[in-house]
Amino acid sequence: MQLKIAIGTIAFMLAMMVFGYAALREPARLGRFINAELGRSIEAGGNIFANNCTTCHGIDGTAQECYDSSGNQIACQGLPLNYNALLCGDKSQRMTDMGWQGTKRNYVLSVVSVGRGAIMPAWAEQFGGPLRPDQVENVTNFVLNWESETLCAAPVVTYDWPETAEEFLARTDEVQPGDATRGAELYSVTYGCQACHGSLDGAAPAAIGPSLVNIETDGATRVEGMDALQYVYHSILFPSDHIAPECPTGPCAGPPSAMPANFGARMGEAPQDMADILAALLGE
Incomplete structure (x- = not known):
């Protein structure tokens, strides 16, 4: 009887050690899973951006170099997205200019979803656009992925325009x-x-x-x-x-x-x- 109790105790302790080890590794495993999922989302968003957004926002999102479907260079009609005034800080300069009170992620997602003015169309299905909710999320993640220490360390270029x-x-x-x-x-x-x-x-x-x-x-x-x-x-x-x-x-x-x-x-x-x-x- 005592032997069975000892064996049971040892088995219980071994099981707890295994569970404890697994619990300690779970945050790292979950982090890798989340990072992998985000990476796939960014990659998918990049493909959508390349096929739909570069004619207005530029091939690198800076609104400096745009091409039409025939490969001819054209003027970039959209705002820069790979841009510190949009992406840097918890409340970026563009969010402040627009009076946006929510998060930066929701700001980008809302603009992708519903568009902006006569030039930027709505892209989300629920607002008449062609993209599913997961695709809107992918494009949002792709744009937000441009934020970096290098981008945010660069000064925002300003010019003191006189009144007249x-x-x-x-x-x-x-x-x-x-x-x-x-x-x-x-x-x-x-x-x-x-x-x-x-x-x-x-x-x-x-x-x-x-x-x-x-x-x-x-x-x-x-x-x-x-x-x-x-x-x-x-x-x-x-x-x-x-x-x-x-x-x-x-x-x-x-x-x-x-x-x-x-x-x-x-x-x-x-x-x-x-x-x-x-x-x-x-x-x-």
Whole structure:
């Protein structure tokens, strides 16, 4: 009887040791499982991004290098996603700008799901898009995976835009007189303005935003106290402040404007671009 008790006690102790060892290893095993699942999700999201998102947000998410389905380089219409102002910090700069009160993950997921304005469509099935909930999660994980110490250590590039266009153009130590030819190229390709506003000569009609063919005249009538130069300059930097009355499909929607609000940040890296675009639009 005593032998059976001893054997039972030893067996119980061995079983507890095995269970204890397994319990100690469980967090690590679970962590590896979660990391593997996340890795598969990021990989799947990368494939979806490459097939659907790069024409607007760029091949690396920086909205700097975009191509159409034929392989021709085109202007990037979307906002940068591989970008410290979106991804860095518990509450990133873009979340603050948009007044978002939730988490960063939910912010990215919501934009992927429901879209943003006239250019960014809804992608989730429940909002009329083509992606299942798991696919929306995969794209969200792929975008969030761009956050890194290197990205977040880089300074956010800013430029102190003066209040008026005249003040800006007077900064002769920073900008040269506008080059209208280069400005027309920036307008049609680099910043993709033509896709919404049409070509400057009217050969390609406006599709979403108001035509700018006569902006040197029309711009002076839009806002009391603003001439055309100031109106265009301010509208590039703050597109939601003054909504044009008529768009190709009827009254322009907004605020907020369908026009991206990131041109000030993008041109802040090359202020000469602003001077050249003003020259193309207004001869300034």
